[in-house]
Amino acid sequence: MTSSANSSVQLSVKPSEIVRIEFAERSYNIHIGSSLIDSSDVFDGLPKASIAVIVSNTTIAPIYAARLQASLQGKYKTIHTIVLPDGEAHKTWQTLNLIFDDLLKHSCDRKTTLFALGGGVVGDMTGFAAASYMRGVPFVQVPTTLLAQVDSSVGGKTGINHPLGKNMVGAFYQPQLVLCDLSTLNTLPARELSAGLAEVIKYGPIADMVFFDWIEANIDALLAREPAALAHAVKRCCEIKAYVVGQDEREAGLRAILNFGHTFGHAIEAGMGYGAWFHGEAVGCGMVMAAQLSQRLGLVDAAFVARLTALIKIAGLPTIAPVLAPTAQANADRYLELMRVDKKAEAGEIKFILINQPGQCVVQTAPDALVREVIAACS
Numbered sequence: 001m002t003s004s005a006n007s008s009v010q011l012s013v014k015p016s017e018i019v020r021i022e023f024a025e026r027s028y029n030i031h032i033g034s035s036l037i038d039s040s041d042v043f044d045g046l047p048k049a050s051i052a053v054i055v056s057n058t059t060i061a062p063i064y065a066a067r068l069q070a071s072l073q074g075k076y077k078t079i080h081t082i083v084l085p086d087g088e089a090h091k092t093w094q095t096l097n098l099i100f101d102d103l104l105k106h107s108c109d110r111k112t113t114l115f116a117l118g119g120g121v122v123g124d125m126t127g128f129a130a131a132s133y134m135r136g137v138p139f140v141q142v143p144t145t146l147l148a149q150v151d152s153s154v155g156g157k158t159g160i161n162h163p164l165g166k167n168m169v170g171a172f173y174q175p176q177l178v179l180c181d182l183s184t185l186n187t188l189p190a191r192e193l194s195a196g197l198a199e200v201i202k203y204g205p206i207a208d209m210v211f212f213d214w215i216e217a218n219i220d221a222l223l224a225r226e227p228a229a230l231a232h233a234v235k236r237c238c239e240i241k242a243y244v245v246g247q248d249e250r251e252a253g254l255r256a257i258l259n260f261g262h263t264f265g266h267a268i269e270a271g272m273g274y275g276a277w278f279h280g281e282a283v284g285c286g287m288v289m290a291a292q293l294s295q296r297l298g299l300v301d302a303a304f305v306a307r308l309t310a311l312i313k314i315a316g317l318p319t320i321a322p323v324l325a326p327t328a329q330a331n332a333d334r335y336l337e338l339m340r341v342d343k344k345a346e347a348g349e350i351k352f353i354l355i356n357q358p359g360q361c362v363v364q365t366a367p368d369a370l371v372r373e374v375i376a377a378c379s
Contacts, residue, residue, distance in 0.1 A: 016042075017235055021154065021242040023249060026174050030154060030238050032231060036181040037064060037142065040071040046176055047138050049111040052076040055099060055126040056117040057086040060144050063187060068117055068142060076113075080106065084122065089275035091121045091161045093169075099129040110134040113176070119145035119192075120152035120279060124170070127158030131173035141175045144184040146196025146230075147280050150203075150237035151258075153178050155245035161274055165341040166266040172250050180238070182230050194316035195280025197222060198261070200233050201311055202287060203240045206257045209359035211236050212311075219314055256344060256363050260353040261287030264321070267338035271324040284317030285378075293366055293374045294354040304358055321378040331379060332372040 016033025036042055052072050056065050061083045069079050082102045084095055103112065116126035116139060123141050130139035141153035159170015185193070200222070204212025214232075215222070221229035241258065248255040265286030268277060277285075291305045313319050324334040336350070344351040349365050356362040 017231070019235060019238040019242050022246045023174055028175060028177055030178040030180060030242065032149075032180045032182065032235050032238065034181065034183045034227065036179050037067050037184070038071060040073075040075070042179060043072060043075060043140075043177070046075075046113060046140065047111065049113045049138070050077045051106070051108050051112040052079045052115060053103065053106075053108065053112060054079065054081040054115045054117050055084065055122060055129070056081060057084045057122055059086045060118045060122070064117055064142075064144060064184065068115065072115075078106075084125070086121075087275050088121055088161070088269070088279065089273075091125060091274065093160060096125055096129060096160055099125065100133060103129070103133055108133070108137075110137055112137050114139040115142055116140065116153075116175075117142045117144065118148075119143065120148045123148055123153050124158050124167070125160060127156070127173055127175065128160060128170050131158055131171040136173070138176050139173075141178040143178070143180060145188060145192055146185055146234075147192070147199050147278075148196075149180040149182075149185075149234050150196065151199040151241065153180070154238055154241045155255075155258075156249065164270070165338075165343075166269050166274070168341070168343065174249075180234055182227060182234065185225060185230060190316070192278065192280075193223070193225070195278035195284075197315040198280035198284035198287070198312070198317055200237055201308075201315060202258075202260050202283065203237050205287070205291070205308060205355050205358060206260045206353070206361045207240050207244075207359060208236070211240075212358070216311055219311065223316070256351070257353055257361050259344065260355070260361055261285075261290050263339055263342050263344065263350065263352050264289040264335070266342060267335050268322060268324075270338050270341075271334055272322055277318070277322070281318055284312045284315070285319060285321050288312060288319045289321060289374055289378045290352060290354060292377060293352060293371065294356070296370050296373060297354065297366060299354055299356045299362075300358065304355070319378075321375065323379050328376055328379075332375045335375050336368060336371065 019030040116123040143149045143153040156174040159167045162168040261283040265282035268282040294300045325331040339350045
């Protein structure tokens, strides 16, 4: 992986850029730029179909659905929109069935193309619906949150939550195209922008410390939504993720590094109830906990942990873990119970993504006693 530009640099906004993700005959482009939703040309080359279905939610549909539909006019005989309830709490079988109900009601065939217009929840559910309906129909990702643009829309992970674990039911299913319209980030609430920055920050410790240096130098510009800074961040994150998932689509090895902070983070989400914290908030806190565990295992020093924690805090993310049970022992028990349900766990052993040196990580187990120390120190 090539490194990004160092320190605070003068960046210019380019009309649009393309990152290619390679999966042989299933390869596709990630388009990054402003006002791309209003560009019909970007959708040229998609599989021919009579019906297009835009899947969005109650927050995003009123803002962007009509604009996306206007860009698709002339390419499909019929275009209609499914509007789902908004939020992680609705990433369920019941909500997924709303998509299937609509597709069947409108006699959608197996060439129907779905367009996921929204954040990670909409993208994950639309992708899972596309993977499942008639055993697979094409879909396009049009992510409208920073988190979705830099992470969840890229790489083909789709799914829904189960009460016992996050994203435990789903499929690997690649989109035809990803359209990262940076203009949509202008309507993003500040808390959701910060949640997205967690996934941006993640790429530094796992793959590119030069990019981490750049994030530190440009965090104020990112929080201020300066277009050039956002464009650079989204592109670099997509480059790293495209490289990783191109090597390991189904998370047999390398792709697991993208879950840095997620083992603790998923436990936080499940333990608190989905939607109490945004996914990015849980991941931000989870990265602090994973870094502390890395330090206790002798992999990184205290200075690195302090540096990472400080950046996460400046980004507006929590660095203190929530308490999930009334006593310290019960709290640690609850975290461990939830983490044993994690998809990376094997034979009941929790696999952690840890930093073994800045810019490089390792997947390994850790003694429960040490994990308990981290939970106590971070809560």
